[in-house]
Amino acid sequence: MKIVILAGGKGTRISEESVTKPKPMVTIGGRPIIWHIMKTYGCYGFNDFIICCGYKGECIKKYFVNYKLHNAITNFTLDSCEKNGKVKYIDDLSETEQWNIVCANTGLETLTAGRILKIKKYLMDDDEFMITYGDGVSDIDLAKVLKFHHSHGKVMTISTTKPEGRFGTISIDSGNRVIRFNEKARMDQSIVNIGFMVAKKKIFDYLGDGDEMLEKGPFERLVADGQMVAYEHPGFWSPMDNIHDREYLERLWQNDAPWKKWI
Structure with a gap:
């Protein structure tokens, strides 16, 4: 099964980092967040990826072209006499991911529905595939997501959760008198789509001409036809929307990152 990763946005809310790289290449623990996402899928045997590149997509392409150089625990020799230089890795102690990766240029300004349309040719032999965003990590059980998707027979499954509370709430009576302050609570949060979808x-x-965000027209049409079902994830999920999210995820990584399931 192939996994489509939407990785082409400009990441304007984390501009401190995205001015030099696309948001999926912003690091946690020295590795791009897209690496963390792909490792999560790899834990469940899903290793065929189609990365929808856009803004600064060359950074993503260069990373994976030079993946072994970036990540291998190894020495290497370089024969500069060879055309373009021949690299030979020696004393390689690293684990090698069994990833098959298509890095597809889907345009700088393309909206998410259009990005999926542009990689349709890579999916023509597949009855179903997974879709996710390139900026969020989770300890979600992807085998359960897929089993749930097969149980209902609809076109699309999205994964949802109530994020951990970031803000306390305030209770006010009819006279605008503050009754109490409430601690941050997950139960008080709204349900959100966290990606990790199957289609x-x-x-x-349902994608039309591709001139819409996936979450607008296409999702609305799926809902209207009764073709979307939500898998409820009770565990950890966090996006990396801004620099504070990145710092939060970095702190988790230095301790006991809940999404690190591959050890």
């Missing part, structure tokens, strides 16, 4: 090929019938 049948029929989703292409």
Whole structure:
């Protein structure tokens, strides 16, 4: 099964980092967040990725072209006499991911529905595939997500959760008198779509001309036809929308990152 990663946005809310790199390449523990996402999928045997590149997509392409150089625990020799230089890795102690990766240029200004349309040719032989965003990590059980998707027969499954509370709430009576302050509580949060989606090929019938965000017209049409079901994830999830999110995830990584399931 192939996994489509939406990785083409400009990441304006984390401009401190995205001015030099696309948001999926912003690091946690020295590794791009897209690496963390792909490692999560790899834990469940999902290793075929289609990365929808856009803004500064060359950074993503260069990273994976030079992946072994970036990540291997190894020495290497370089024969500069060879055309373009021949690298030979020696004393390689690293684990090698069994990833098959398509890095597809889907345009700088393309909206998310259009990005999926532009990689349709890579999915023509697949009855279903997974879709996720390139900026969030989770300890979600992807085997359970897929099993749930197969149980209902609809076109699309999204994964949802109530994020951990970031803000306390205030209770006010009818006279605007503050009654109490409440601690941050997950139960008080709204349910959100966290990515980690599964779609049948029929989703292409809902994407229109690709000039919409996936979460707008296409999702609304799926909902209107009763073709979208939500898998409820009770565990950890966090996006990396801004620099504070990155710092939060970095602190978790230095301790006991809940999404690190590959050790």
